[in-house]
Amino acid sequence: MKQSVVVIALFAAVMAALPGFLGDNPYIADILITILMMASLASAWNIVGGYAGQFSFGHAAYFGAGAYTTSILLTTLNPGIPVSIAAGVLVSCVIALLTGTIVFRLRGHYFALASIAVAEIVRLTVLNLDITGGAQGILVTKVSFGSLDLNSKVPFYYAMLFLLLVTLGISALIYRSRTGYYLLAIREDQDAAASLGINLYLFKNIALVISAAIASVAGSIYAVYISFIDTSTVLPLRLSIEIILTTIIGGIGTLWGPVLGAVLLVSLAEALRSNMIGEYLVNTGMVSEGSATGAFLKSNLAHAHVLVYGIITVLCILGLPKGILGFFRRKGEA
Amino acid sequence: MLFFQSLISGILIGGVYALAAMGMSLVFGVMNISNFAHGELMMLGMYMAYYLFTLLNIDPFLSLLIIMPLTFVFGYVIEKTMIDRVMDHPSENQILLTVGFGLIMSNSALLAFTSDPKILTTSYSSSSIALPGGISVSIPMLLSFLVTCILTAALYLFLAKSRTGMALRATSQNREAAQLMGINVSRMSAIAFGTGTLLAASAGAMIAQTYYIDPFAGHIFLLKSFTICVLGGLGSVIGAGIGGIIIGLAEAMSSAYLSSDWKDVLVFILFLAILLLRPQGLFGKKGEQ
Amino acid sequence: MKKKLLEIISLSKHFGGNTAISNVSFNVEEGLIVGLIGPNGSGKTTLFNCITGYYSLTSGSVMFDGHDITRIKPDKACRIGMVRTWQRVKPLGNLNVLENVMIGAFSKTRSAGESRKIALAQLDLLGMSELSSNTAGDLPIGLKKKLELARALATSPKLLLLDEICGGLNNTETLELMETIRIIRNNGVSIVFIEHDMKAVTGLCDRIVVLKSEQKLVEGTPSDITGNHDVIAAYLGKGYKHA
Ligand SMILES: Nc1ncnc2c1ncn2[C@@H]1O[C@H](COP(=O)(O)OP(=O)(O)O)[C@@H](O)[C@H]1O
Numbered sequence: 001m002k003q004s005v006v007v008i009a010l011f012a013a014v015m016a017a018l019p020g021f022l023g024d025n026p027y028i029a030d031i032l033i034t035i036l037m038m039a040s041l042a043s044a045w046n047i048v049g050g051y052a053g054q055f056s057f058g059h060a061a062y063f064g065a066g067a068y069t070t071s072i073l074l075t076t077l078n079p080g081i082p083v084s085i086a087a088g089v090l091v092s093c094v095i096a097l098l099t100g101t102i103v104f105r106l107r108g109h110y111f112a113l114a115s116i117a118v119a120e121i122v123r124l125t126v127l128n129l130d131i132t133g134g135a136q137g138i139l140v141t142k143v144s145f146g147s148l149d150l151n152s153k154v155p156f157y158y159a160m161l162f163l164l165l166v167t168l169g170i171s172a173l174i175y176r177s178r179t180g181y182y183l184l185a186i187r188e189d190q191d192a193a194a195s196l197g198i199n200l201y202l203f204k205n206i207a208l209v210i211s212a213a214i215a216s217v218a219g220s221i222y223a224v225y226i227s228f229i230d231t232s233t234v235l236p237l238r239l240s241i242e243i244i245l246t247t248i249i250g251g252i253g254t255l256w257g258p259v260l261g262a263v264l265l266v267s268l269a270e271a272l273r274s275n276m277i278g279e280y281l282v283n284t285g286m287v288s289e290g291s292a293t294g295a296f297l298k299s300n301l302a303h304a305h306v307l308v309y310g311i312i313t314v315l316c317i318l319g320l321p322k323g324i325l326g327f328f329r330r331k332g333e334a
Numbered sequence: 335m336l337f338f339q340s341l342i343s344g345i346l347i348g349g350v351y352a353l354a355a356m357g358m359s360l361v362f363g364v365m366n367i368s369n370f371a372h373g374e375l376m377m378l379g380m381y382m383a384y385y386l387f388t389l390l391n392i393d394p395f396l397s398l399l400i401i402m403p404l405t406f407v408f409g410y411v412i413e414k415t416m417i418d419r420v421m422d423h424p425s426e427n428q429i430l431l432t433v434g435f436g437l438i439m440s441n442s443a444l445l446a447f448t449s450d451p452k453i454l455t456t457s458y459s460s461s462s463i464a465l466p467g468g469i470s471v472s473i474p475m476l477l478s479f480l481v482t483c484i485l486t487a488a489l490y491l492f493l494a495k496s497r498t499g500m501a502l503r504a505t506s507q508n509r510e511a512a513q514l515m516g517i518n519v520s521r522m523s524a525i526a527f528g529t530g531t532l533l534a535a536s537a538g539a540m541i542a543q544t545y546y547i548d549p550f551a552g553h554i555f556l557l558k559s560f561t562i563c564v565l566g567g568l569g570s571v572i573g574a575g576i577g578g579i580i581i582g583l584a585e586a587m588s589s590a591y592l593s594s595d596w597k598d599v600l601v602f603i604l605f606l607a608i609l610l611l612r613p614q615g616l617f618g619k620k621g622e623q
Numbered sequence: 624m625k626k627k628l629l630e631i632i633s634l635s636k637h638f639g640g641n642t643a644i645s646n647v648s649f650n651v652e653e654g655l656i657v658g659l660i661g662p663n664g665s666g667k668t669t670l671f672n673c674i675t676g677y678y679s680l681t682s683g684s685v686m687f688d689g690h691d692i693t694r695i696k697p698d699k700a701c702r703i704g705m706v707r708t709w710q711r712v713k714p715l716g717n718l719n720v721l722e723n724v725m726i727g728a729f730s731k732t733r734s735a736g737e738s739r740k741i742a743l744a745q746l747d748l749l750g751m752s753e754l755s756s757n758t759a760g761d762l763p764i765g766l767k768k769k770l771e772l773a774r775a776l777a778t779s780p781k782l783l784l785l786d787e788i789c790g791g792l793n794n795t796e797t798l799e800l801m802e803t804i805r806i807i808r809n810n811g812v813s814i815v816f817i818e819h820d821m822k823a824v825t826g827l828c829d830r831i832v833v834l835k836s837e838q839k840l841v842e843g844t845p846s847d848i849t850g851n852h853d854v855i856a857a858y859l860g861k862g863y864k865h866a
């Protein structure tokens with residue numbers, strides 16, 4: 001526990017100082033914010049998926065519920081950012097509890113399936129309602145928070161960093177508490193866990209609600225950050241899957257795995273999207289620009305990041321089922 | 335009249351849902367795996383039908399004769415090379431593997447065919463039979479329903495009468511016992527996955543005239559198939575058949591009497607309601623958890 | 624007359640058309656070790672599953688410490704002081720031995736430090752201290768069974784339900800374990816003990832219940848049982864010699 005506190009504090013110090021070194025390059029800032037956001041989402045998912053072993057395939061629902069609730073409030077009643085974020089958390093927790101209440105009585109594949117169904121219900125409902133702007137989405141403008149300049153990326157960097165630190169803190173606390181041990185027991189064997197006095201239903205719901213609340217805050221911050229949301233940016237199944245992949249690739253069930261996964265995957269996606277990899281292959285002469293392969297790679301690699309995710313996932317599951325960190329983790333460190 | 339029109343459309347589309355869901359249910363029953371790449375396998379069938387028609391001018395229903403063996407082999411090989419290796423892993427790993435495989439398929443399709451939706455138009459694509467009372471029955475949907483009935487009957491006979499079919503059912507009932515009885519359960523898994531792939535791709539090929547064909551077209555059918563499988567009792571092939579018709583009807587009725595915007599929502603709410611009230615499915619045996 | 628801790632009253636359990644247990648009744652008095660024996664498939668494990676809430680009963684009822692617990696949930700069963708082990712062991716495979724036992728101990732304390740203390744003491748009692756940091760899933764079967772016991776004990780139960788805990792142990796180890804179980808009993812824990820090893824059962828138990836073909840065949844002291852012709856014919860068979 002003490003060790004985790006020290007590492008988290010070090011990480012906080014380095015990350016807090018980072019913008020000072022990088023200057024205000026908006027491109028880099030945007031990537032860093034995305035990394036922090038995916039790290040928070042993956043860490044949040046890790047609490048219910050990695051610790052309790054309950055794979056949610058619908059975390060976009062909580063992210064989106066936060067984003068939408070906050071945006072709607074800010075553009076209508078405008079009760080201020082903190083209240084709008086809190087309202088988002090409330091909505092997400094209600095959705096999480098409804099889901100958990102229905103499916104956590106069941107074992108096996110049901111939670112995975114039901115979590116997708118709930119996420120789709122949320123997405124389609126948002127798409128069909130008027131208050132959410134339907135397919136048009138919501139433009140979140142004229143938002144202010146004290147004297148902060150919300151046109152700058154800096155406040156959002158620190159907001160996401162703060163969220164990530166809180167998430168890591170919560171994860172570390174849970175991991176070493178009775179709740180954490182109970183979640184691990186549930187992951188390992190539900191019958192055994194119940195025979196040792198663990199209320200499976202209660203603890204799975206606790207894990208899901210904590211996780212949903214964090215994802216919701218990430219959604220709220222994101223909505224204010226990009227000032228425009230629609231269902232394809234904050235509620236797609238693709239996002240739910242990316243959150244899982246980030247955790248798996250970094251190391252499921254570990255404190256730092258989700259962070260590592262976010263750094264790797266966001267950077268990789270960015271490198272592909274900006275065609276850095278395609279150009280690198282051509283520039284280093286590994287493939288010639290004139291050749292068919294070269295032309296194909298250069299025009300297509302930019303769209304291939306999800307394909308690459310897919311390949312990495314398959315290789316990870318077949319090769320190292322515990323993820324990169326899980327693979328190297330010392331066994332038995334109680 | 336609206337009622338009868340919806341009834342007929344619901345049953346016709348329900349047949350295709352049923353076909354896709356039966357493939358998923360078979361895989362689930364025999365292998366105890368939720369196949370998240372099932373929608374992509376349907377997408378594969380859609381593109382195969384599209385290109386066989388546009389390049390070789392083969393009618394989509396005739397092309398089933400080519401698509402079925404090819405996709406069976408494809409599924410068989412995928413099972414042998416990938417899924418077989420995670421058969422004794424936790425179910426989350428199996429799910430993720432199929433998710434990853436699905437992403438590879440859909441995004442490869444994206445690179446190969448771009449995201450522009452394709453439309454398969456045959457001479458009879460938009461023709462329909464007019465029944466008394468102003469009810470119209472789309473010819474392609476009617477044909478798909480008939481072919482679905484034939485395939486379902488064939489699947490039923492295969493499972494009920496053939497040696498392999500019986501071995502599949504035995505494996506589905508109790509994998510360990512089947513193994514003890516000398517059934518090669520690993521081969522059964524591959525056959526089940528091959529057959530599941532074949533059924534999904536056939537369903538895809540048959541609706542290729544009715545839906546836009548794009549790399550992510552299978553997505554919505556994945557969720558529908560899951561709903562149908564749970565409705566019919568996970569692993570019950572017959573249950574999936576009936577469940578498909580029920581979902582088709584529910585959709586058609588809700589489009590007619592509520593609004594088509596909400597029909598998918600209704601399907602998923604139905605799904606949750608089943609989990610809450612009757613998790614073993616409408617036709618599953620009530621047993622110990 | 625000792626207080627009845629567990630009362631099983633006309634318990635029956637059917638699986639579809641199959642009867643696994645038919646109208647079985649017996650009591651477990653406080654401070655006793657009750658042996659439960661019977662051929663394979665006679666319903667012993669099913670009985671545990673019914674008592675602890677993993678299966679719902681077809682008919683009958685169960686009382687624990689004077690309360691009706693017929694429809695109890697498994698976790699509640701543990702919290703009121705009745706804990707079971709699994710014949711098909713269920714280690715928390717990726718956790719280490721200490722963590723496994725700590726999870727049991729958490730039913731009595733919320734503090735991780737406290738539960739670690741309880742767990743370490745429990746492992747010490749069973750002579751498993753040096754295994755603390757071994758991964759539970761990697762233990763040999765005999766030790767996994769012992770871990771089942773350690774974990775269950777860490778919940779400080781009033782009643783311990785042991786399902787073939789000696790499997791995978793050699794003779795000396797079995798004798799040692801019997802001794803440990805006697806100590807546990809002397810510390811005030813009542814025990815129901817399913818076992819195949821007749822020597823273990825007759826040597827250890829105060830009373831024995833014999834199940835046969837889903838029904839209770841007879842119940843009595845070890846000497847009653849070993850002298851009973853029905854039992855000898857039905858269960859003990861030729862292999863068993865009078866001690
Ligand atoms: N979940 C179950 N479903 C169906 N039958 C079961 C189930 N559990 C146990 N049985 C049946 O109950 C009977 C008793 O089994 P069991 O309690 O394991 O016996 P024992 O522990 O005495 O060897 C057996 O015939 C077994 O097949």
Ligand SMILES: [Mg+2]
Nearest residue numbers: 667668669710
């Ligand atoms: Mg048994």
